[in-house]
Amino acid sequence: MRAALIIAGKDLSQRIRDRSAILLGLVAPLGLALIFSAIIPSGTDSFDVKVGVINQDTGAISATFVDDVLPAVERDGIMAVTSYGSVETLEDDVESGTLNAGYVFPAGFSEDVASGRGGSVLLIGNVDSTISTQIAKAVLDSYLSEVDAVGIAVGSALINGATDVDELTAKALATPTAVALADTAAANRELDATTFFSAGMAVFFLFFTVQFGVSSLLEERWYGTLLRLLAAPINRWSIIGGKALTSFVLGMVSMIVLAVSTTLLIGAEWGNPVGVLILMIAAVLSALGIMAVVAVVAKTPEQAANWQSIVAVALGLLGGTFFPLSQAPQVLAFFSKLTPHAWFLQGLGDLSAGDGLEVVIIPALAMLSFFVVTIGIAFVFGRKRVLAL
Amino acid sequence: MNVLECEGLLKAFDDLVAVDGVGFHIAAGETYGLLGPNGAGKTTSISMIAGILESDAGRVTVAGTEITTRTTDGKAQIGYVPQDIAIYPDLSARENLQFFGKLYGIPKQRLGSRIDEVLEVIGLSDRGDDRTEEYSGGMKRRLNIGIGLLHEPTLLILDEPTVGVDPQSRNAILESVEQLGRRGTALLYTTHYMEEAERLCDRVAIIDGGKIRAEGTRRQLVELVGQRDTISLGVVGSAARLVEALETIEEIESITSSEGSVEILVEGASRLLPRILDVAQQTGVGISGVEVVEPNLESVFLHLTGKALRD
Numbered sequence: 001m002r003a004a005l006i007i008a009g010k011d012l013s014q015r016i017r018d019r020s021a022i023l024l025g026l027v028a029p030l031g032l033a034l035i036f037s038a039i040i041p042s043g044t045d046s047f048d049v050k051v052g053v054i055n056q057d058t059g060a061i062s063a064t065f066v067d068d069v070l071p072a073v074e075r076d077g078i079m080a081v082t083s084y085g086s087v088e089t090l091e092d093d094v095e096s097g098t099l100n101a102g103y104v105f106p107a108g109f110s111e112d113v114a115s116g117r118g119g120s121v122l123l124i125g126n127v128d129s130t131i132s133t134q135i136a137k138a139v140l141d142s143y144l145s146e147v148d149a150v151g152i153a154v155g156s157a158l159i160n161g162a163t164d165v166d167e168l169t170a171k172a173l174a175t176p177t178a179v180a181l182a183d184t185a186a187a188n189r190e191l192d193a194t195t196f197f198s199a200g201m202a203v204f205f206l207f208f209t210v211q212f213g214v215s216s217l218l219e220e221r222w223y224g225t226l227l228r229l230l231a232a233p234i235n236r237w238s239i240i241g242g243k244a245l246t247s248f249v250l251g252m253v254s255m256i257v258l259a260v261s262t263t264l265l266i267g268a269e270w271g272n273p274v275g276v277l278i279l280m281i282a283a284v285l286s287a288l289g290i291m292a293v294v295a296v297v298a299k300t301p302e303q304a305a306n307w308q309s310i311v312a313v314a315l316g317l318l319g320g321t322f323f324p325l326s327q328a329p330q331v332l333a334f335f336s337k338l339t340p341h342a343w344f345l346q347g348l349g350d351l352s353a354g355d356g357l358e359v360v361i362i363p364a365l366a367m368l369s370f371f372v373v374t375i376g377i378a379f380v381f382g383r384k385r386v387l388a389l
Numbered sequence: 390m391n392v393l394e395c396e397g398l399l400k401a402f403d404d405l406v407a408v409d410g411v412g413f414h415i416a417a418g419e420t421y422g423l424l425g426p427n428g429a430g431k432t433t434s435i436s437m438i439a440g441i442l443e444s445d446a447g448r449v450t451v452a453g454t455e456i457t458t459r460t461t462d463g464k465a466q467i468g469y470v471p472q473d474i475a476i477y478p479d480l481s482a483r484e485n486l487q488f489f490g491k492l493y494g495i496p497k498q499r500l501g502s503r504i505d506e507v508l509e510v511i512g513l514s515d516r517g518d519d520r521t522e523e524y525s526g527g528m529k530r531r532l533n534i535g536i537g538l539l540h541e542p543t544l545l546i547l548d549e550p551t552v553g554v555d556p557q558s559r560n561a562i563l564e565s566v567e568q569l570g571r572r573g574t575a576l577l578y579t580t581h582y583m584e585e586a587e588r589l590c591d592r593v594a595i596i597d598g599g600k601i602r603a604e605g606t607r608r609q610l611v612e613l614v615g616q617r618d619t620i621s622l623g624v625v626g627s628a629a630r631l632v633e634a635l636e637t638i639e640e641i642e643s644i645t646s647s648e649g650s651v652e653i654l655v656e657g658a659s660r661l662l663p664r665i666l667d668v669a670q671q672t673g674v675g676i677s678g679v680e681v682v683e684p685n686l687e688s689v690f691l692h693l694t695g696k697a698l699r700d
Contacts, residue, residue, distance in 0.1 A: 006491045014479055224475030228536065230441045232492045233464040 059110020
């Protein structure tokens with residue numbers, strides 16, 4: 001153990017001195033996390049859909065939408081709503097991009113709906129704001145579905161002897177929906193953009209950071225110093241232990257510093273610190289194992305660095321570190337489970353939902369299984385080639 | 390008492406037997422040379438002696454402790470200087486020495502002063518804090534040796550420490566080795582330079598094809614050759630044609646040739662030289678130079694193996 005600490009101490013001082021570990025382990029991921037979080041909005045918090053509305057109708061159905069539904073949506077921060085007096089002005093603003101979309105309720109809309117003739121609402125969308133227009137349409141569709149339900153309810157009331165249609169309609173629209181679907185799984189288990197990119201970049205660059213430790217064994221061979229280590233009065237396993245310790249320390253320092261700095265600088269919310277620490281340890285070990293396999297197969301330090309970069313980028317892309325897997329095709333989401341990155345981000349996502357520490361067990365075990373398998377492969381291939389054990 | 394004892398060392402890499410039954414011993418203060426051409430088995434032998442490489446058979450003890458790849462205590466008695474420069478280029482000489490000093494368990498309170506002593510011995514006191522990547526080849530070589538000396542080993546193994554070194558640095562290295570021998574350190578020195586073996590070594594083993602062909606002091610080894618001299622001819626033209634013609638002279642013991650020269654081992658060079666030059670003239674091969682060398686380790690090697698050390 002003493003020899004492993006001495007070797008790790010020497011390796012760490014070399015890595016700090018050449019600054020490449022600091023660059024790849026701290027500067028690059030932090031810089032990219034800052035850039036990504038700045039240019040990509042976080043969830044729907046700042047996704048501001050600007051809509052205009054003209055209500056030429058005087059009935060209860062349009063009034064409820066304009067006076068109750070739209071203000072509620074505005075309060076949720078999804079939309080900014082502006083009332084217009086003329087259709088032409090609204091159309092001009094949509095066309096110019098001042099508005100993303102506009103609603104026009106024509107005169108007699110509520111009466112047409114209530115009488116069963118069927119009314120129509122005009123939704124005008126900007127051609128360059130397809131997502132915003134879809135959101136505006138979704139809000140309207142949602143409301144109109146409720147109107148259909150109200151129509152059924154009012155019809156039933158009339159059959160049973162009620163007489164005042166307008167009063168019934170207003171009451172029914174004001175009544176909260178009896179059954180509401182809450183998509184908590186989708187809404188809460190996904191990291192906000194800032195945290196996602198902070199964690200994504202941290203785990204992506206982790207694979208570059210840990211390579212410095214495991215690949216230094218190749219450097220020792222390249223510089224001839226491995227012969228001196230083998231001739232020294234130390235156990236050969238302490239050489240491997242020292243290299244692994246170097247990788248582990250570099251990886252953990254990189255992850256912890258990134259978590260703390262992104263929390264303080266850009267408000268990332270990593271979640272329960274104990275759970276995050278467990279996930280980090282598992283992620284670092286899995287990265288260490290994978291990079292060790294590449295290192296023992298390579299013949300020179302340069303070859304190892306090239307191959308490790310390819311593996312790190314490929315796994316990072318597959319693992320969804322640059323985009324949420326929820327937005328990826330199903331097949332990619334499936335194959336992402338073959339990477340530690342996806343498990344790490346899933347674990348953080350589950351933690352962010354506010355569940356207990358038990359939610360990190362499966363992601364951590366998945367990452368540790370990567371470690372066990374890859375370190376076994378590295379041992380089998382590497383012990384003869386590198387250390388003649 | 391012998392510091393190093395090894396016997397029956399055997400190492401094969403697949404079908405190639407690199408070392409075949411090598412054994413010898415070195416006493417305290419003795420410098421022992423392994424003299425042989427590249428590929429003779431010198432480095433493989435000392436790798437097993439230093440506990441770097443596992444032997445297929447045989448036994449090594451240093452100061453009474455058996456050495457294998459798994460032993461740790463006994464290795465502290467050995468200083469190892471690899472053939473290629475083995476230092477960390479991004480560390481200073483002092484940092485290189487500190488790292489290996491810690492690995493060899495030199496106490497912290499002793500390490501600093503010991504590093505100063507070694508830097509003084511290898512002549513790097515004024516450059517000790519510079520990164521070694523800024524050093525000349527000779528300075529790196531000296532540090533390479535200094536690391537091996539740092540923990541004051543009982544046995545110092547030097548694997549061709551002067552390969553690729555300029556004459557000035559080479560001489561400095563040889564002087565350092567001589568000093569170490571005088572201080573009582575047992576030295577195992579491998580080389581393919583006959584002059585180094587003759588200058589440094591109390592005893593020499595001639596090694597070729599993984600086997601020790603002969604062993605002894607310089608005098609003992611030269612006696613194996615008898616009164617044989619080596620005639621070295623500089624050749625202009627086909628050396629092979631000259632060799633073919635010279636093979637008709639029965640008194641010639643052995644002939645080796647390389648591009649531009651032919652070496653002939655004979656008894657009584659002065660008597661045979663005119664006849665040899667006649668044969669050369671008859672074959673039409675030009676002679677650019679003639680040198681007669683009295684018996685030395687080179688001629689011993691030629692006598693024992695039928696080939697020159699540089700082959």
